Amino acid sequence: xxxxxxxxxxxxxxxxxxxxxxxxxxxxxxxxxxxxxxxxxxxxxxxxxxxxxxxxxxxxxxxxxxxxxxxxxxxxxxxxxxxxxxx
Amino acid sequence: xxxxxxxxxxxxxxxxxxxxxxxxxxxxxxxxxxxxxxxxxxxxxxxxxxxxxxxxxxxxxxxxxxxxxxxxxxxxxxxxxxxxxxx
DNA sequence: TATAGGCCGAATAAAAATACCGGTATAGTT
DNA sequence: AACTATACCGGTATTTTTATTCGGCCTATA
Numbered sequence: 501x502x503x504x505x506x507x508x509x510x511x512x513x514x515x516x517x518x519x520x521x522x523x524x525x526x527x528x529x530x531x532x533x534x535x536x537x538x539x540x541x542x543x544x545x546x547x548x549x550x551x552x553x554x555x556x557x558x559x560x561x562x563x564x565x566x567x568x569x570x571x572x573x574x575x576x577x578x579x580x581x582x583x584x585x586x587x
Numbered sequence: 588x589x590x591x592x593x594x595x596x597x598x599x600x601x602x603x604x605x606x607x608x609x610x611x612x613x614x615x616x617x618x619x620x621x622x623x624x625x626x627x628x629x630x631x632x633x634x635x636x637x638x639x640x641x642x643x644x645x646x647x648x649x650x651x652x653x654x655x656x657x658x659x660x661x662x663x664x665x666x667x668x669x670x671x672x673x674x
Numbered sequence: 675t676a677t678a679g680g681c682c683g684a685a686t687a688a689a690a691a692t693a694c695c696g697g698t699a700t701a702g703t704t
Numbered sequence: 705a706a707c708t709a710t711a712c713c714g715g716t717a718t719t720t721t722t723a724t725t726c727g728g729c730c731t732a733t734a
Contacts, residue, residue: 510645513645517644554643554644554645554646555643555644556641556642556643556644557604557641557642557643557644557646557647557662558597558600558641558662558665558666559641559644560644561658561662561665561666564659564662565662570658570659571648571657571658571659571662572651572657572658572659575644575645575648575651575652575658578645578648579645579648
């Protein structure tokens, strides 16, 4: 009936996404990239550190545009192992 | 100091994303696609109708995977005109 | 009848996104 | 040495939004 809490797997997934975004930022400062992507530096920092585990689609899209990385690439890399549910 | 309300532009952007996802779903039922993507049917319906304007990145990623569409494609199409800020 | 698909509104807990504060560490300047 | 500026981190507080379930309602079709 309510929104369920994030699972440990979802937390991990968010951390991995953050690591990739941080790596893509390279030597640029958080302030510069966040401003270019139209978000606050605090938000970008929390995404990079995984404290925002399930950020909004358009937030990541804006970041990917600024950082010149592919959204599909990010999604695939962040969700590595599909549970492979048996039929 | 607080999270600002969604702008009309963000609402529109969400609606456009919904339209694209709906089109990609084709003849498949909401229940089938939502289940395959690991979310409730109600949530998918709200995304398609734009009532969830800024869905989570991994939510859209799961949908894009099931529907076999590109996240980059969705992002570009949903945010068509960059404001073209003058230098 | 009844079954399947879809639409809508209310209610709820959890989380996003933001700002502010202090702390740390490094690099450059006076 | 003292000061200044930049950059990053962690916590707190706040409002808005997500994601979910439930119930009802409608339409087509077997």
